[in-house]
Amino acid sequence: RKEVEQDPGPFNVPEGATVAFNCTYSNSASQSFFWYRQDCRKEPKLLMSVYSSGNEDGRFTAQLNRASQYISLLIRDSKLSDSATYLCVVKSEYGNKLVFGAGTILRVKS
Amino acid sequence: DTGVSQNPRHKITKRGQNVTFRCDPISEHNRLYWYRQTLGQGPEFLTYFQNEAQLEKSRLLSDRFSAERPKGSFSTLEIQRTEQGDSAMYLCASSTKTGLGGNTIYFGEGSWLTVV
Numbered sequence: 070r071k072e073v074e075q076d077p078g079p080f081n082v083p084e085g086a087t088v089a090f091n092c093t094y095s096n097s098a099s100q101s102f103f104w105y106r107q108d109c110r111k112e113p114k115l116l117m118s119v120y121s122s123g124n125e126d127g128r129f130t131a132q133l134n135r136a137s138q139y140i141s142l143l144i145r146d147s148k149l150s151d152s153a154t155y156l157c158v159v160k161s162e163y164g165n166k167l168v169f170g171a172g173t174i175l176r177v178k179s
Numbered sequence: 180d181t182g183v184s185q186n187p188r189h190k191i192t193k194r195g196q197n198v199t200f201r202c203d204p205i206s207e208h209n210r211l212y213w214y215r216q217t218l219g220q221g222p223e224f225l226t227y228f229q230n231e232a233q234l235e236k237s238r239l240l241s242d243r244f245s246a247e248r249p250k251g252s253f254s255t256l257e258i259q260r261t262e263q264g265d266s267a268m269y270l271c272a273s274s275t276k277t278g279l280g281g282n283t284i285y286f287g288e289g290s291w292l293t294v295v
Contacts, residue, residue: 077219112270112286113222156221165235166212167284169221 072096072168075157079174086147090173092140092157099168101160102133104142106153107172113156116142147177183287185271191293192261199257200290204273211254212284213246214270215239222270228254261294268292 102119119131130143157170184203214222230251248254268289
């Protein structure tokens with residue numbers, strides 16, 4: 070079983086739609102959680118950190134459920150420019166590395 | 180540009196040849212990471228340096244792979260006797276521990292390796 074699992078998609082949505090991605094992680098010692106965005110053939114870039122209380126950054130909302138070891142990302146009012154791969158990422162308290170999921174592909178169409 | 184710099188950006192090599200990639204992290208970042216990414220997968224951790232010390236290595240890092248960070252600044256990743264399965268994007272990242280106990284990791288644009 071992979072340490073971080075995501076639905077690979079692709080999610081094909083129209084502009085303006087709301088779309089949600091989910092992710093599960095297996096290491097209960099994981100302490101930090103992130104969503105990264107990766108455009109085709111580019112490097113991953115930090116989209117947002119994920120906190121237990123949930124957090125919002127403009128059209129993006131991230132949630133963490135530690136009991137279920139589940140992370141989500143909600144994108145409202147999708148834009149064409151949101152088309153990318155979204156990577157769910159976890160980091161354990163005692164490790165120094167980020168562990169990435171395989172990513173979820175989002176395609177926003179006009 | 181003060182971001183993480185990697186070179187070469189693209190490398191095509193014949194099977195069996197050696198290749199070396201260089202990474203220049205963001206200045207004053209004491210942590211440096213190497214990851215490998217193949218199509219359809221997320222980045223996979225290879226190794227981690229804190230200053231010049233290599234503190235963690237993945238089992239993915241076979242004996243054909245070696246990484247160094249001799250002066251705690253730039254790093255090199257060498258692959259000896261390349262195989263077609265080594266074809267991937269090799270990502271370097273750097274970070275520094277923040278006062279809040281977390282760290283933000285910044286990636287370079289990656290070095291694409293094609294082994295033919």
